[in-house]
Ligand code: ADP
């Protein structure tokens with residue numbers, strides 16, 4: 001069962017612009033896959049289709065063997081950070097995670113909550129309202145929320161945005177360990193260096209098409 005299979009995916013916006021132009025790629029267990037491309041390449045559009053937030057014109061997305069489409073409930077085994085409304089500002093970071101957990105309908109797991117809170121590295125701010133958070137803190141909270149319940153597939157759209165270098169290094173280790181445990185991570189990025197340092201595999205997209213796909217060590221070594 002492939003964790004993530006994207007086949008012939010196409011999406012044009014109403015103005016006729018084809019943001020994603022027939023992309024096919026896979027993410028396997030144990031991999032940290034970087035979806036790399038300049039702004040406008042179609043990364044966010046793709047990520048939104050991966051979780052069924054946007055309807056594709058053609059092609060399919062299969063997550064853990066199940067077809068993903070708008071209207072179909074997103075599998076509990078998928079965690080995602082996709083640009084959106086974000087955390088509830090009047091609640092604390094901890095309360096946001098508790099609320100996200102409650103929304104899954106699963107019994108609460110204190111150990112897991114503490115684990116993702118540690119990843120968010122909010123310190124004492126975990127008990128302060130999110131409206132007082134910096135962009136980096138909000139970003140880390142979003143990543144932590146996506147990791148609640150240890151989903152088999154983790155999808156993060158530009159997760160390193162707003163983080164400083166030590167935080168980026170810490171997150172890199174977290175994501176590698178996560179994948180090394182037999183899970184799958186997909187991160188989008190517009191920065192080659194980020195993908196080089198964080199990912200085991202890369203899918204390079206340009207103008208809605210895949211232009212390169214393979215192991216980071218094979219494709220990006222020496223650049
Ligand atoms: P990336 O995440 O790689 O920057 P996006 O998926 O956000 O790329 O955007 C791909 C292209 O689609 C861009 O040229 C963008 O301007 C265009 N686009 C995104 N959303 C819309 C929309 N709602 N309507 C029209 N064009 C859009």
Ligand code: ADP
Nearest residue numbers: 030031032176179180196197198199200216217
């Ligand atoms: P460094 O010593 O520079 O921190 P590592 O030796 O840990 O880097 O990894 C070197 C390369 O190995 C990385 O650039 C990456 O492409 C690859 N790599 C191996 N395993 C993984 C993994 N599970 N996740 C991400 N990258 C990995």
